[in-house]
Amino acid sequence: MVNAQLDKIIDKYVGKEGVLIQLLLDIQRELNWIPKEAVTRINERLGIPVSDIYRVASFYTALSLKPRGKYLVRVCAGTACYVRGGQRVLDAAEQAIGIKTGETSSDLKFSLETVNCLGCCALGPVVEINGKYFGTATPKQMKQIIERKRSA
């Protein structure tokens, strides 16, 4: 099943050079992570060494080698956000979801990560969830957002 899904994505890149990152991004988008089967399948189909695929997949934060939750909660831990209380927002997120930073909840609903800057320091502390930005976030708001997403 997964293999058929993977093959459909890989098909687009057969016979082309320098496609690895784009291909991995496509798989990430489709499956929300890069499973081992995908790495093996790319190696079989395109002949790219497994170690090269692993190197790229482990390098970019956009690619995940572990399953990611439906909601990717990214709390900014950059300097500006940090001094404005980003850490407290992060703590609130950890508590509300019940996982540590860098982990994914067992129901695959949430993943929690820190980022180093989202490019809008004036809005700090900033939280980003699946491309949507929340400025001047407070621990209380953080909890509310998580609860809302959980019941959604």
Place this chain on the structure above:
Amino acid sequence: MEQKNKEVTITVDGQQVKVPEGTTILNVARQLGIDIPTLCYHAEVSPFGACRLCSVEVTKHGRTKIVTSCNYPAEEGLVVVTNSDKVSKVRRGVLSLLMARCPKSVKLKNLGKLYGIDEHGLWESNPDEDCILCGLCVRVCKELVRVSAINFARRGVEREVTAPYHRFSDDCIGCGACALVCPTGSKKIRIHTYATVAPLKGVRDENFGVHIDVFSAKPENGTDNLINALLTSGFKNNLFDTAIFTKRGDGYSGEVKVAQNTGEIANEKETPLLRIKMISTLQEAIDQGKRKIAFIGLPCQVRAARKIQQTLQQEMPDLDITTIGLFCRNSFNPKKLREQIKSILNIDIDKAERTQICDNKFIVTVDSQDFSCDIDRLDSAIENGCSYCNDFVANFADVAIGTIGSGHSYYTVIVRTDKGAALLEKLQLTKTPVMKADIVKLSEFKKNRAKANIDPILREIHAQRSKEKKVN
């Protein structure tokens, strides 16, 4: 480079020379007998500029800058200084950082002494770190051995050299070239050398390996396939409860099979002369809690299995892997072999009932008819890495088995350990002496082929070492 033959004039430490455009500064300096220290450089692989130790000062159009000489190409009018105060300062800086990263490295300490660094004065984040991330092992594995078993992974302070998923790689053949070239002799990389301790017993022989016994044998009752007979008897006598081996797949391909009982060892067709990925299957079986495993593989895979057992010994004292090694001249790359056989013999290897190597001939049987060609003609189809392997007779297996050295329907058996002897004891065999000369011939052939490939790697290392001896 555009014009390969164009000559340019450059000046190195005041000496003017004409060199082909694009020659690296390091090579020009070496030709002039000027010493530039290096760590990540090796003449047989592409330069990488990772260690920064070969930094020199170049002046071009009146502007001076520091560059790495190993990958900076010579161009017209370039003025190079390899021994200025500024260069020394840069190298001292580089060395201090490397020494802070790898506090225990003797090589770095010696280099440091040369540049007057007794104390680097920097914070040492990990006293046991011994890898400077120069990527020389990665390049040797990719460019020379051509299996790309190891690579960089992650980034920033977490960057490291590793096999994918921190596990034993399916692609690694355990040639040890990575450990050979490592400038700091990193322990991390030694996990891939597979030059491991196996409980071998008996006499040591250059071509047969360490062995208790060697003979030709044929199973007496039932099957005429010795490996199947061994597996069946091993299962019956509870020597193992899982067997991992390869079997023929569709066409000329192979797949890994995991059997839990004798019923699953049907009389398979001859396995193809291909290297099938078995190591991850072995690791998965161990992950699933299997502890008594029979592993039938090529010499390189047997080395890996041994290493796995050795690595896990502390954690899993009950892990018991019985290794049956198969003689191997080399594996073939399925795609290239298919093309070669098509063009030389004009047959479709996917339809082959059987393939074998005999008397320097590659023999393909299709519709009970034999087709053959000289094995040398298939050199271009040899699987990556195989020409770096010097192990024909599976030196680390409990039992090594092959058809070379034995007559029709007989197998050559080399017993190397007590475990191997115990496995064979349970079996009724008709034995005859082995034709040793046939095995010696192929074993020597494989050794020489590997030597021819490893020698250029060693040459550079020896040159470096003798230079270091002179200095210290």
